[in-house]
Amino acid sequence: MSKVEEVIELAKRRGFFWQAFSIYGGQSGFLNYAPLGVLLKDSVIEAWKRNLLRHGAIFLDSPNVTPEDVFRASGHLERFSDIAARCRKCGTKFKAESLLTETGSIPKTSDEAKELLLANRVKCPVCGSVQWESYDFNVMFRIQTSDGPNLYLRPETAQGIFTDFRLLLNFNRGKLPMITAQLGKGFRNEISPRQGLIRMREFNMGEVEAFLDREALNFPNLPSDSVVKLVPNTLAETRLKLSEAVANSMITQDHAFFLDLAVDVLKDVGLSGDSIRLRQHRKEELSHYARDCWDAEADIDGEWVEVIGIADRGNYDLSRHQQFSGENLEVTEGERSFVPSVIEPAFGIDRICFALLVNAIRKRENGYKYLSLHPDIAPYHCAFLPLQNRDGLDKLAEDVFFQIRKRDPRVTFDQSGSIGKRYARQDEIGTPYCITFDYQSLEDRTVTIRERDTTSQKRINIDRILDLPAEEGRNPFTRLYS
RNA sequence: GCGAGAGUAGUGUAGUGGUUAUCACUGGAGCUUCCCAAGCUCUAAACCCGGGUUCGAAUCCCGGCUCUCGCACCA
Numbered sequence: 244m245s246k247v248e249e250v251i252e253l254a255k256r257r258g259f260f261w262q263a264f265s266i267y268g269g270q271s272g273f274l275n276y277a278p279l280g281v282l283l284k285d286s287v288i289e290a291w292k293r294n295l296l297r298h299g300a301i302f303l304d305s306p307n308v309t310p311e312d313v314f315r316a317s318g319h320l321e322r323f324s325d326i327a328a329r330c331r332k333c334g335t336k337f338k339a340e341s342l343l344t345e346t347g348s349i350p351k352t353s354d355e356a357k358e359l360l361l362a363n364r365v366k367c368p369v370c371g372s373v374q375w376e377s378y379d380f381n382v383m384f385r386i387q388t389s390d391g392p393n394l395y396l397r398p399e400t401a402q403g404i405f406t407d408f409r410l411l412l413n414f415n416r417g418k419l420p421m422i423t424a425q426l427g428k429g430f431r432n433e434i435s436p437r438q439g440l441i442r443m444r445e446f447n448m449g450e451v452e453a454f455l456d457r458e459a460l461n462f463p464n465l466p467s468d469s470v471v472k473l474v475p476n477t478l479a480e481t482r483l484k485l486s487e488a489v490a491n492s493m494i495t496q497d498h499a500f501f502l503d504l505a506v507d508v509l510k511d512v513g514l515s516g517d518s519i520r521l522r523q524h525r526k527e528e529l530s531h532y533a534r535d536c537w538d539a540e541a542d543i544d545g546e547w548v549e550v551i552g553i554a555d556r557g558n559y560d561l562s563r564h565q566q567f568s569g570e571n572l573e574v575t576e577g578e579r580s581f582v583p584s585v586i587e588p589a590f591g592i593d594r595i596c597f598a599l600l601v602n603a604i605r606k607r608e609n610g611y612k613y614l615s616l617h618p619d620i621a622p623y624h625c626a627f628l629p630l631q632n633r634d635g636l637d638k639l640a641e642d643v644f645f646q647i648r649k650r651d652p653r654v655t656f657d658q659s660g661s662i663g664k665r666y667a668r669q670d671e672i673g674t675p676y677c678i679t680f681d682y683q684s685l686e687d688r689t690v691t692i693r694e695r696d697t698t699s700q701k702r703i704n705i706d707r708i709l710d711l712p713a714e715e716g717r718n719p720f721t722r723l724y725s
Numbered sequence: 726g727c728g729a730g731a732g733u734a735g736u737g738u739a740g741u742g743g744u745u746a747u748c749a750c751u752g753g754a755g756c757u758u759c760c761c762a763a764g765c766u767c768u769a770a771a772c773c774c775g776g777g778u779u780c781g782a783a784u785c786c787c788g789g790c791u792c793u794c795g796c797a798c799c800a
Contacts, residue, residue, distance in 0.1 A: 256736050256751075268773055268790040322800055329726085329797090376726085382800065398800075434726060434798050442799070530800050611762070630760065659753080663761035668751095670761090679760065691760075698761065 246544040250600045251439055253612060257672050259283065259600065260440065272436030272444030279622040279672055280596065282653070284447070286620035287595050288426060289716045290511040291449045294504060298466065300422040300451065301415060305403025307428055308386055311393040313402050316567035317560065318531050319383060328360055328377045339377055384430050384444075396430035400450045401587060403427075405560045408454070408572055419574060419583060420461040420497075424451045426592075440597035441548060447592035454583040455497055456576065457558075462500035469506045472520035480520075493523075498535065498555055501588045505539045505551045512595065513617030514550075518542045518602050532559040541598035550594045558582040603673060605696075614673030615696050618718040621673040624653040625720040628665050630681040632658050640680040643690075643705055650713045651720075670695055676720045678708065692723050 244252070254260050258277035262269040276284055292302075314320040328339040339356035346363050357377040359365075364373050386394040397403070404411065404423050415421045426449045436442045455461040465485055474480045475493050483491075485499045485506075494502070502521055509519055524536040532554070539551035561582045565572040573580045603614040618624070627647075629640035637658060644656050655674070657665045662679065669677050677693045684690050684705070691700045703723055711719040 252736065258735095262791080265773090265791090269792085271791065319800075327726095382798095431799080437793090532800090609762090628760095631758070634758085661759065661762075663759090663763080665762090666760080667762045677761095681760075682758095693760080700760080 246601050246604055247438075249612065250597075250604055253604065253614075253671065254280070254439075254600065272433055272442070274440060274443060282622035283599070283616075283620065284592060284596055286622075286716075287512050287592055287599070288447075288449065290620065291508050291590055291592070292424075292426070293716055294466075294508045294511065295422065295424050295451065298422055298504065300424045301411065303404055303407060303411065303423060303425045304427065305400070305407065305425065307396055307430070308394050309397045309402060311395065312567065313406060314383065314395055316563045317402050317405075318563065319398060322531055328356060328375050382431050382433075384432055398431050399429050399589070400425045400427040400448055401452055401560070401589070404450070404452045405564055405585075406568075408561060408564070409570065412454070412574070417574075419459075419576075420453060420455040422451060422453045424449065440593040441543075443593060449590035449592055451501070451588045451590075453497075453501060453586045453588075454561075455586065456574075456581065457584040458579075458581075461497050463496070465500055465503045467503055467507050467510075469503055469510070471502075471506055472517070474520055474522040476523040476525045494535075494537070495555075498537070498553070498586055501553050501586050502537055502539070505553055505588050505590070508590065509539060509541075509550070509595070511617075512599060512620050514541055514595070514598060514602060518598075519550075520547065522547070530554070532556045541594070541602070543598055543601050548594060548598065549591065550598055551588055551590050553586070553588040556585040556587050558584045560585060611667055611670065613670035613695060616673035616675070618675040618721050619716060621675050621718070622653070623655045623669075623672070623674045624651055624718040625655075625676040625678060626665070626669045626674045627654060627656045628662065628677055628679045629658050630662055630679055634682070635685060636680050636682070639684060643678075643680075643708060646709060647711070650711065653718075666693065666698070675718065676724060678720075692720070694724055 254277075257279060259280040261275045261277050263273040263275045264270045295302075311320060328342055339360065342365050343356070343359055343363070346359065346365075357375055360375040360377065361373070365375070366373055383398050384396040386396065388394055404425055411423055412419075412421060426447070428445055429448045430445050433442055433444055436444050453461075468484050468486050470482060470484050472480065472482050473488060473493065478493075485494075485503050488494050489496050489499045506515075506519070506521075509515060518541060520540050520542075522538050522540055524533070524538065529536055534555045534557045536552060536554040538549040539553065540547040541550045558581075561572045564570070565582065573582050599616065599620070600614065603616045605613055605615050607613065614621075625647075627640050627644040629636040631637070640658075641656070644654065648654055655669075657668065659665070660668075666677055673695070675695045677695075679691045679693065681691065683702075688705045689702050690705055690708075691702050693700045701724065707723060711722060713719060
């Protein structure tokens, strides 16, 4: 079994994610976050949000359903709602419309396109065959409405921010640079969604749109100036501080700021060092709006998978919306008026969660598995276990549990089965600490705290647990162990 | 979407025309005075869906759905 298979098996069994709508056979490209997965995802989102707030970001929450006009301006409509035709002989693919230019017909459906191609005996430009198949190539889901314009489910959350740019800038009292962010769902009608959380048709993204003045230095100080593995599109792989990469002109200072921010978020959730790298897109890989793009990639069992895309979109989006909407989206500073540029770090929340699980899964010598998740993001921060279900041990454990749960709700209680079985259970879901109440606890109010990765234990006083401070996004039990 | 393979309790599986549908783990209740999935008892839980062939289908055939692998797609 590969690591990925092991993670998927464990995730199904223990409740991280499940196939959606499975009693009806499931629906490909859609997954449910199961109870523990929800908590894990929340941790990732919390780390994302905390890091952005730290740099003064402002947030927006816009609808999933978006009118066609928006995507006409953004270029998505033109680029991603085609009818494709494929030559049955040589397999080359074309836009059906361009093959039919001479006939003057514009097909409305893929069936119609196929009929037209066959009826007109259109030849394949590559091999000359006249055998065609045709299919829809709509990356965007179209919504049926009884009247009015066409609506789509958004393929990215970004457009909601661009269309509210004026309002957001006003809120920000006209100041640039302005970091805006939106957590939300994106929808893409993938032809063949695969690999669990990696490619879904409905997915969670945390997109950031940073508006800036390209002629100014907008973010002079890097958040952490991390040392990272860099894969530029022209040079060999290297390991540098991001400030050095800027000094070497591999990347602009403003772009580097957001690469560093992305690395910080990954670090907070437990992905760092050799398990991540930053890779620059090749020219032909760039999307229609991007001037430059670096992906933060995570090592998923030997394969590098994009988890965050940090694109320099230039002023493409605002220029287009200015043009299509007729609204003035320029910013005036002194005597200069300009359309702001955008750097967009787009965080794939689901992919980050999956990368976390794959990087966390470990096997002990006895073959039992455990998830070495970062203590701050584990679904449960700590488990409370009475050694025995009697003699007042259960009562004492419950009392402490109920008190601590008011302060840190990310705790769980387990009194079923042998103590070893319960440790194993918590190990498998990545709970970093287990607090066990034994007979000595009744005498001197001490308990043992066990750490997941080492399985070693310490004895501490119950009052130290009750005195733990609550810190948002942090696992307070770490203080008891270190 | 194409080609190939596959779908049996929560998980992993046995079963190739007639079985009370196998086994293990997990889950639940309890016993054993119990700190690393020990043992014992009891218990819950499955043939992806729909058609067809047949006296009889988990098993054969067709269609759908889903999964895996290649190809393509991944803005």
